Amino acid sequence: xxxxxxxxxxxxxxxxxxxxxxxxxxxxxxxxxxxxxxxxxxxxxxxxxxxxxxxxxxxxxxxxxxxxxxxxxxxxxxxxxxxxxxxxxxxxxxxxxxxxxxxxxxxxxxxxxxxxxxxxxxxxxxxxxxxxxxxxxxxxxxxxxxxxxxxxxxxxxxxxxxxxxxxxxxxxxxxxxxxxxxxxxxxxxx
Numbered sequence: 001x002x003x004x005x006x007x008x009x010x011x012x013x014x015x016x017x018x019x020x021x022x023x024x025x026x027x028x029x030x031x032x033x034x035x036x037x038x039x040x041x042x043x044x045x046x047x048x049x050x051x052x053x054x055x056x057x058x059x060x061x062x063x064x065x066x067x068x069x070x071x072x073x074x075x076x077x078x079x080x081x082x083x084x085x086x087x088x089x090x091x092x093x094x095x096x097x098x099x100x101x102x103x104x105x106x107x108x109x110x111x112x113x114x115x116x117x118x119x120x121x122x123x124x125x126x127x128x129x130x131x132x133x134x135x136x137x138x139x140x141x142x143x144x145x146x147x148x149x150x151x152x153x154x155x156x157x158x159x160x161x162x163x164x165x166x167x168x169x170x171x172x173x174x175x176x177x178x179x180x181x182x183x184x185x186x187x188x189x190x
Contacts, residue, residue: 001075007064013082014057021049021089025096044173045096045108049088051176052112056085056119059183063126066136071129074122081118087111100165109153109160109168112175116150145182149175 025042028035088111095101095108123146127136156171164170 001070001072003064003067003070006070006075006078007060010060010078010082011057014053014085017085017088018050018053021046021053021092024089024093041099042093042096045092045099045169048169048173048176049092051180052115052172053085053088055176055180055183056081056115059119059123062183063123067126067130067133069129070126074125074129077118077122077125081115081122084111084114084118095169099169102160102165105160105165105168106157109157109172112172113150113153116146116153116175116179120146120150146179149179149182152178 025046026039028039091104091108091111095104098104130136152175153168153171156168156175159167159171161167
C-alpha cells in the first residue's frame with residue numbers, strides 16, 4: 001500500500017482525537033486565576049495526552065516521508081494503535097477528575113504502555129516492509145532508544161501501587177518528554 005493515503009488517514013484521526021480531547025476539558029468555574037489554578041490537573045492531563053498524540057503524529061510524519069510503501073502487517077498494527085489512541089480523551093478526563101484513583105491511574109498508564117508498545121511494533125514492521133531503505137537501515141538500531149519511556153511508565157506503576165498515587169500520571173509526563181527528545185535526536189542523527 002502506498003503511504004500517502006494512509007498518512008492522510010492517520011493525520012485526520014489524530015486531529016479528531018486532539019479536538020475531542022480539548023472539548024472534554026471543562027472551562028473554569030469563573031474567569032479568575034484561582035479558578036484556572038483549580039483546573040491544573042485537567043490541563044496537565046491534557047498536556048500529557050496532547051504531547052503523546054503529537055509525538056505519534058510527528059514520528060509517523062518523519063518516517064512516512066522516507067518510505068513509499070507499507071505492507072498489511074503495518075496497516076494492522078496501525079489499525080490497532082488507532083483504536084487504542086481513540087481512547088485517549090476518555091481516560092485523560094477520567095484521570096484528570098480522579099488523579100488519586102488507582103483505577104484511573106492504572107488505565108491511563110496502561111493506555112500509554114500499550115500505545116508505546118504498538119508504536120515500537122509499528123516502526124519495526126515498517127523496517128521489515130522496507131528492507132532496502134537506507135534511512136531505515138541507519139536508524140533500525142535506534143528503535144531500542146524508545147524503551148526508556150516505557151520503563152519510566154512501568155516505574156510509575158510501582159510508585160502508584162506503593163508510595164505515591166499520581167506516580168503513573170507523573171511518569172507519563174516524564175516519559176513523553178523523553179520520547180520527544182529521543183525522536184528529535186534520532187531525526188537529527190545524534
